[in-house]
Amino acid sequence: MRGMRSMWRAAGCALMLAAATVLGGAVQAQADPVVAQSANVSLAASGLTVQAGGTVTFTVSVTNDTGSATYADGGVYLEASLFQDVSCAAVTGPTPVCIESSGSGSVSYNAWRQVPANSTAVATVTATIKANAVPGTYAVQPSGSFGGYVQDFTPASLNLTVTGTADLAVGLTAASGLGSITYTQTTTNNGPATATGTAVTTTLPGATTSVTALPADCVYDSTAKAVTCTVNSLANGTAATRTFTAHIGALALGSLPATATRTAGAPQDPDPANNTATATCNALTGLIITC
Template sequence: MRNQPFLRQKTLAVRALATAVTVAAAMATAALPATAAPTTNTAVSAVSAANAVVAQSAHHTLEFSTLAAKPGDTVTITATTTNDTGEPTFSESGFFYEGAILTDSTDCTGLQEPDPIGCEISQNSGYQSLDVYYGYPDPDVDGGVPANGSVKASITTTVAADAEPGTYTIEPYGAINTYPEDFTPASFTFTVLDDNPEADLAVGLQATAGPAASTSIIYTQTATNNGPDTLATATVTTKLPARTSGVTGLPATCGYNNSAKTVTCTYSSLASGAAATTTFTAKQSLISLGSLPATATRTTSSPTDPNPANDQATVSCTVLTGLIITC
């Protein structure tokens, strides 16, 4: 078995030393008055996309098939290295982060020869890393990156079954001929999505009598996402009074069925805590005095709604005379 490339080992060792120094310094200064310290966050979010370039250096490019996935989902990572010198060279690239959200893997595919002599996702000292390396220890005989050429390889893994939902900061690294290179961005994020997301959609309905002698009712239908996750899609249907003769003021996301006396509205991409409101006017054909009930109901939604108790709301207006409605 070959020794692991020097760069990741050196990086992890430096991190361990830095952690030890930080702990020691904290112990030494524990008795001192607290002072405000500046905070820095170098994490840069990248947009999830097929083969999205997430980080680059002078000679390395790192791509992810996605930057947001659920446990069990497949993730493919592609590493490309170029050599602009006249001799074969050693190369190492990859990433590391604290924790372990990916399944360890050696399922590596060379996309541009020569194939890497090492290509794996593995765990070490509380970190997980990807290592792709060529030409170690001797680039002339151990498949180094060709002179004035490039190499490319991909490795496929899955999000670990026990990965906790959340956003993780990943740091890319790389070296050419043992010289480390800076990446842009210096870090990026990967999001583990909830494997069983839920969005509690609460339905509301209000009614106001229209202008005097208009024989109309103004309805306000509300869809509120109580979370905890984002509501992807939902439909809410309001059953109007049987005397409804027509509806006006509907947005493009709603439709009216005159025979069923229903208004159905579609909602999408509603963040946790957000609400969407739809207002429309229903004309009434008044024949006799009495009640005009209306009920709004959540008919479909995604992801799962965990609380059916707030899926429906009812409001009622009353016909006082042939031309007067009160709500």
């Protein structure tokens, strides 16, 4: 295990968490599930699937079941390229101190704390994953020591899955006809991940009486006067275009605005500001429309 620990230091980022002492042996219950356990150290995680740009929190509990104060630590080793920020906090007891060191292309956060006799120490480390992290599965090695000896964990290694984000941009154009407006709704995936289950709803002018030429994956709600189109899968760098025609009532007059908005889809969109587009036409009469 000592050789394994050195290997992980060279290969990635070591995030070590100081224990926060819980006096009298009283331990605050961990809200997150325990994912790894050794003789004296337990490791819980807020989740082992996280989106790029998101955070993951590890909770470490160190139990000193001896009759004397003992130095101990616990945490995880992670790849240095994956994280942009790390912070430590106490669950109970004194605030842990993260000591940053670097070498061999890696960055480590080590913090040591003396755990009093017959007590348990609990603290957290929260790491923010880089927004441009490559989606995939990354190895996580639970780590800890007690009284100068490295602990053996079950399991010895965990998998942290990073999911990507997809920046979708919605566009809407309008072309006038005789008593009608033909709309072209465009959804562009600026990546980096593939978008799935995307839905874009175009709310039509209130003077709309019917909609024709609907694509197979679009549905018209006559009560809401809205057309919703779905795209099951949209790869990075591609676009989906849907065109349909709204027929306008004969008494229409003045401004005829329409708005297209992304209403569903995965994964998370890092820039929701471009999820909406508007196209406005003008009715001189119900038949004479300009866009």
